Amino acid sequence: MTAATFIVADDHPLFREALTRALTNSVSGATIVEADSLPSLQRTVDDHSDADLLLLDLNMPGVSGFSALAWVRSQHPTLPTIVVSANDDPNVMRRALRHGASGFIPKSSPFGDIERGIAAVLDGDVWVPEGVSVDDDVVDDGEAAAAAAIADLTAHQFRVLMMLTEGLLNKQIAYQLDVSEATIKAHITAIFRKLGVNNRTQAVLAVQRLAVNDPARLEGLQSG
Amino acid sequence: MTAATFIVADDHPLFREALTRALTNSVSGATIVEADSLPSLQRTVDDHSDADLLLLDLNMPGVSGFSALAWVRSQHPTLPTIVVSANDDPNVMRRALRHGASGFIPKSSPFGDIERGIAAVLDGDVWVPEGVSVDDDVVDDGEAAAAAAIADLTAHQFRVLMMLTEGLLNKQIAYQLDVSEATIKAHITAIFRKLGVNNRTQAVLAVQRLAVNDPARLEGLQSG
DNA sequence: TTCTCCATTAGCCAAAAGTCGAAGACCGGG
């Protein structure tokens, strides 16, 4: 058989380890590729566009909320994606599915559930924890519009937008990406057009529509 | 007995009506003062600093999230406040209490519960819907810090900050508040200092920590 | 190959954002 390739994107080494184990349990001889930040995620999905599954944490360095999910899905529509998150709010799960995830695995899940979820999604099913309904519609028009606009961005544009949402100056972004400020301005102008806004504050607000207001952030970090 | 004064802050007339009725049922001869926006809320709590209870909606024109709660509480620490919201997420309720609310009444509550909640808080108790626990800690350090900083703002500064979070230009804020742009800039500089940031994007991000990511926003608007 | 899209950069210019210092109003204490 052809060797399966799985991508694990999570900034926490221990979780990557656990997820990797669940994946290798599910499929023997699988290749696991790891990412721990937005840039490494972008590189990874680009280098392995033939991957069979992406396990994606909301909230990595460089992105938070559903932005990364919406964007990755638009770049690789055929790459099945399971969101793995410390959050276990059913509405968050439904929003994740709405933004293109094939499954949602809370980090609090027993190991067996993680394996079952992975297996289900590899089989082409949608998976959420038992007892969570999926049919509710919890994405308002603004959120959907923001997701659609973000899906339209290029990799560079997405990266720059995420840095905008950290409150960085053009100069700082240029320095971190090692390009000139003129380049950043060009990207930002393109981003504004696609998002339908005309200044960075409005761009940030648009992205915030995809935010997860994570009431489980603390517990997640502590238990993680 | 001295006449009781109650403040009802909600942008929806029908809800104000219902809440008013619940209040007059609870205390006969009570004076009800209404507010339907941030400016009217600020005016009202200022004109009636001796009020006995504030019923406060999250999400009015001009504010959303816990910002208004945190700020009003800091200005009037002795004014008991019940948050009234379309949201019924237990974590949101706990966050409201954490930010100084004495109670939380979902708009979906039966009328009797609303009356009971009001009576309980007037008695000095804390009230949340049956079955909701209160002891969990769901406010992270960042959110608490943002709330503390916001609590430190003057009325004008708070108002300007909320307009910043709507993506308005200084010019637009100046026009709406009928002062010069220089004045707005001065306010904004003061806000930055108190929030510990140095540009408007970061200020907006700080405020977003107090946002309620309202999965019930749509339903709320429709049913409201 | 030609055409299009992307990334990169420069330069220019107008607008917006932010900083500083300062003046007047107000308020509470001494």
Added chain:
DNA sequence: CCCGGTCTTCGACTTTTGGCTAATGGAGAA
């Protein structure tokens, strides 16, 4: 009554943003 503090207001000045034009090179599609 005077003093110190805070709030609001504002103009002057500097920096950052953002829009526009234009040029280069590369990747990919028709």
